[in-house]
Amino acid sequence: MTETPETRAARAVDETRLWDRLMTMASYGALANGGVNRQALSPEDVAARRRMKRWADARGFQVTTDGIGNLFVRRPGSDPEAAPVMTGSHMDSQPTGGKFDGIYGVLAGLEALCALEDAGVATRRPIEVVAWTNEEGSRFRPGVMGSSVFAGRLALDDALGVADGDGITVASALAEVRAAETDIPVRDMGGPVASYIEAHIEQGPVLEAAGKTVGVVTGIQGIRWFDVEVTGREDHAGTTPLKTRKDALKAATGIVTALGRALADPDDVVRFTVGRFEAFPGAPSTVPGRVVFTIDLRHPDGATIERLSAAIAKTSVVEAAGCEVAVRETMNAAPTIFPDEMVATVRRHAEALEISHLELPSGAGHDAMNMHGLCPTGMVFIPCENGISHNEAEAATPGDCAAGARVLTACLTDLANR
Numbered sequence: 001m002t003e004t005p006e007t008r009a010a011r012a013v014d015e016t017r018l019w020d021r022l023m024t025m026a027s028y029g030a031l032a033n034g035g036v037n038r039q040a041l042s043p044e045d046v047a048a049r050r051r052m053k054r055w056a057d058a059r060g061f062q063v064t065t066d067g068i069g070n071l072f073v074r075r076p077g078s079d080p081e082a083a084p085v086m087t088g089s090h091m092d093s094q095p096t097g098g099k100f101d102g103i104y105g106v107l108a109g110l111e112a113l114c115a116l117e118d119a120g121v122a123t124r125r126p127i128e129v130v131a132w133t134n135e136e137g138s139r140f141r142p143g144v145m146g147s148s149v150f151a152g153r154l155a156l157d158d159a160l161g162v163a164d165g166d167g168i169t170v171a172s173a174l175a176e177v178r179a180a181e182t183d184i185p186v187r188d189m190g191g192p193v194a195s196y197i198e199a200h201i202e203q204g205p206v207l208e209a210a211g212k213t214v215g216v217v218t219g220i221q222g223i224r225w226f227d228v229e230v231t232g233r234e235d236h237a238g239t240t241p242l243k244t245r246k247d248a249l250k251a252a253t254g255i256v257t258a259l260g261r262a263l264a265d266p267d268d269v270v271r272f273t274v275g276r277f278e279a280f281p282g283a284p285s286t287v288p289g290r291v292v293f294t295i296d297l298r299h300p301d302g303a304t305i306e307r308l309s310a311a312i313a314k315t316s317v318v319e320a321a322g323c324e325v326a327v328r329e330t331m332n333a334a335p336t337i338f339p340d341e342m343v344a345t346v347r348r349h350a351e352a353l354e355i356s357h358l359e360l361p362s363g364a365g366h367d368a369m370n371m372h373g374l375c376p377t378g379m380v381f382i383p384c385e386n387g388i389s390h391n392e393a394e395a396a397t398p399g400d401c402a403a404g405a406r407v408l409t410a411c412l413t414d415l416a417n418r
C-alpha cells in the first residue's frame, strides 16, 4: 500500500473506538430485543446529541446547530475561506429500529475526524460531520426534514409547523432541545458546501451476498407512490347473484395480480409493493363497495420508472372488471445519479486501501438525495446481516464498520484537499 495522506489518515481509524461509540449510542433509546427507539428531537435524541458534543469537545472540534436542529461537528482546514467538505447521516431511528441505520454514518464521520487528528493529517478545507434532523420521518412527516431545509427544498417555517401524533410541533420539540444545548451556538441555515459523502449500512442483501466489504454507491433509485381507489357497489352477500355484482375487492385483487405480471422483472430490479389494502365497509355479509390500496414503485432508471408508472395507470383501468378505478400519484422522487467523479473517488480509495468493493444503487432514500444538486455527492455502504434493516435485529460487524470508515476517511481527506 502506497503511503499517502489519505491512506495514513484511513489507517488511523480505530475499530474499537468506533464500535464502542456505536454501542454507547445504541444505549440511548435501547429496546428489549436489541434495537433502538430514538425519535427525532426526543429526550433520547438529546442524550445522543449531548454525547456527540462531549466526544467533539474532547478533540477540540467545534459544534454548532442550525434553525432546524441539524448538529454540526467541524474540524478546521488550513484555508479559512474554503467551503467545507461534509459527511454524516442521522441519529433518529424507526420506532423499532436498529443500532446502525443513520448513526453509523454520523459516527463514521466523527471517526474520520479523530483519525485525521491522530494521524496528524491537515486538510485545506474544513470537514464537517452533520447529524441531520428527522431523517426517518416516523415522528414528524416528512422525513429527510433537516437536509431538505438545509438544501432549500423545504421552507424552515413549514418544517417548524409540523406536528407529531401528540400535537407537539417541531418548533416546540426543538425549543426543548435548545434548552439542553445552551452551550451550542446556532449558525445560519445552509451555506456553501464543497462536496458531501455519506456512509450508511446498505439496508439490503447485495454486498453480503457478493461477499464484498464496501458498496460504491452509484445513486439512489427513484420512488413513486400511488393511491388506487376501486369503486363498485355494496350488495347483500346472501341474495345478490355473483354475475350481477360489482365487487370492488374482487376487482382490486385482480388489478394487483395483473400489476404483478405487468411489472414482472426477470432481473429483479423493479421494486413493486402494495403495502396497504383496505376494503369497505368491511362487513362479512356485505359485498365490498370500495377498496383503496397503495403502490410503492422503485427503480434506479428514470425512463424505466416512467414506463412502469404508465403501465400501472393502464393496467388498473383495464382490469377494473366493471368497477371504477382512480389512480392518484402521491409522491414522485426522481432517481438520483451521483456524479461519476464522486463514484470514482470512492472506488479509487477502496482500491488503494485494498478493501473489496462493489458498485450498486441505493434501494432506500437518504439525506444524500437532498445534498445532490447542492454539491457533488456520493455514498459509501457497508453490509448488514441478511440485509435486514428497520428492524431491531439489524446487525453489522466491527470490521465492516471500520472498513467503511477507512474508505470514508480517505475520501474526505482527498476531497478536503481539492
Ligand SMILES: [Zn+2]
Pocket: 090, 101, 102, 135, 200
Ligand atoms: Zn438511514
